[in-house]
Amino acid sequence: MRVAVINVVGLSNSLLGRHMPRLTAFAAKHGLQTHAPEFPALTCSAQASMLTGSSPAAHGIVANGWYDRESAEVRFWKQSNHLVRGEKIWDLLRRELPGFTCAQLFWWYNMHSTADFTITPRPLYPADGRKVFDIHTQPMGLRDELKQELGAFPFTAFWGPGAGLASSAWIAASARWIEERHAPTLSLVYLPHLDYPLQKLGPAAAEIPAELAKIDSLAGDLIDYYESRNIRVLVVSEYGISPVSRPLHLNRLFRQHGWLQLKHELGRETLDCGGSRVFAVADHQIAHVYVNDPELRPAVRKLLENTPGIAELRCPPQTWGSGIASERAGDFIAVAAPDAWFTYYFWDDDALAPDYARTIDIHRKPGYDPCELFLDPQLAFPKLKIARFLLQKKLGLRGLLDVIPLDATLVRGSHGRDAVPPDERPVLLGSAWPVATATDVFHAIVDAVRH
Structure with missing residues (x-):
């Protein structure tokens, strides 16, 4: 049929x-x-x-x-x-x-x-x-x-x-x-x-x-x-x-412990995942936590198990066994509480956020960003800014369409x-x-x- x-x-x-x-x-x-x-x-x-x-x-x-x-x-x-x-x-x-x-x-x-x-x-x-x-x-x-x-x-x-x-x-x-x-x-x-x-x-x-x-x-x-x-x-x-009402910032937490490696590019910060000892790839209400320094695994586990907003910590080999899933997954998978979700944010000062943070850039960001659904409420005339960007684009000029907010508390639903x-x-x-x-x-x- x-x-x-x-x-x-x-x-x-x-x-x-x-x-x-x-x-x-x-x-x-x-x-x-x-x-x-x-x-x-x-x-x-x-x-x-x-x-x-x-x-x-x-x-x-x-x-x-x-x-x-x-x-x-x-x-x-x-x-x-x-x-x-x-x-x-x-x-x-x-x-x-x-x-x-x-x-x-x-x-x-x-x-x-x-x-x-x-x-x-x-x-x-x-x-x-x-x-x-x-x-x-x-x-x-x-x-x-x-x-x-x-x-x-x-x-x-x-x-x-x-x-x-x-x-x-x-x-x-x-x-x-x-x-x-x-x-x-x-x-x-x-x-x-x-x-x-x-x-x-x-x-x-x-x-x-x-x-x-x-x-x-x-x-x-x-x-x-x-x-x-x-x-x-x-x-x-x-x-x-x-x-949901609680965004959780795991990479900022890892930064506080000195586990992230950051690179300064043109006055902004970017995350060097390969050089970081620990970092998280956030995706809605789960986050894959990659531990490049095996000696830190016990400390990372203890930290995550005691972090408010994390309901559960799973180990991929126990969840999926050995094979392709465990090869791709983080060393740990953090599961948020029902009212919480994970951001990819790693900067402490919004002035140092990478240039892509305020744009729609689903491939460059090291995690999912639902704030891309919003126009920054702090912008006085966001549609005028978009129109100006589109005009520049038609004229063959490059520009940055930085109209996305960095306020994760705006997000009200997740999965x-x-x-x-x-x-x-x-x-x-x-x-x-x-x-x-x-x-x-x-x-x-x-x-x-x-x-």
Whole structure:
């Protein structure tokens, strides 16, 4: 049977109800299950588990990014599908079902995969230092066709202070476009909209019901479209969003103990991970702590176990055994308390923060930064500053779009923990296949396609 899997990011049972009538009705008709979040409950880890049927111990995706010990570099939001170990769901089904095809639309690790049709965000980086918003597709010819018929992908609505519904709407339109021209057996569609307001405002904010209604309408229309073409629909999420109010700065803590190595560059500080004795790679509510000096491991463990806001400390070999996950993970994984999350901040004086700190720079920062969803409230005229930057860019001049705040207390929602209240667990709508974990979602999708 042909199947569409719609990933409504951040959807949990706590959000369903009167503000999401269409998804609530779909759940009532076709079934609702919640399951334990993957550990860590992060985009890339959860998606890899759903698409391989294995845990991070096997597929190796221990976070949205990690420290590569060989190159001594932190690498976040990489895109090659080769980073995900193990057989993918489309390879399994292609072996079983003659003529099977798969479209993977904006799920992560979506470059150079063996899926038949892929679309993923991928800026161009010309040699003159510019960043040009674009997409990458497979086959490559889809890129020009999509842009001609749907317009440019609204990249600023996909991440940053302007993130919002427009990116999810474009992705939904691309899903229809692929369906009408290629009719894949399995469509994997990513709708990220809820991730933005839930992190910025928190799940209990007064503005959230309006945002729920927006994605409910968009997802509901896409469900109706697929069902009109006799395509079975499953709705999934990777995690729920928990309210938070406490940012934790592990690298500042390690700095106080003299364990960080900092480099002064053009009047600012940067973190030298390879030269540091201990440092943390923060990712929402978990942080991989890398200990380059083995003699410090007992001291690091003791410090973290006694740090307020850290609920748990895990050792990767005990969690995942030996293998790719433990090779990529930190020596310890710190898990935040339910109301806390980890920043990557390592400077003590904001005047010395690296130039990228106040910009959207997901690849250069040694950790995830949800403050990129905000405009700095201390700026008197942030939109005027953005307009000036864009004008400079058009004139071929370089500039720094430094409009992102350094106040981590602005963030009100996060995820990453696997121990969450039942109504904050991720969901699967539309399948009777028993689902207890993210890896079970893989089997539910396979079962739907087989039948």
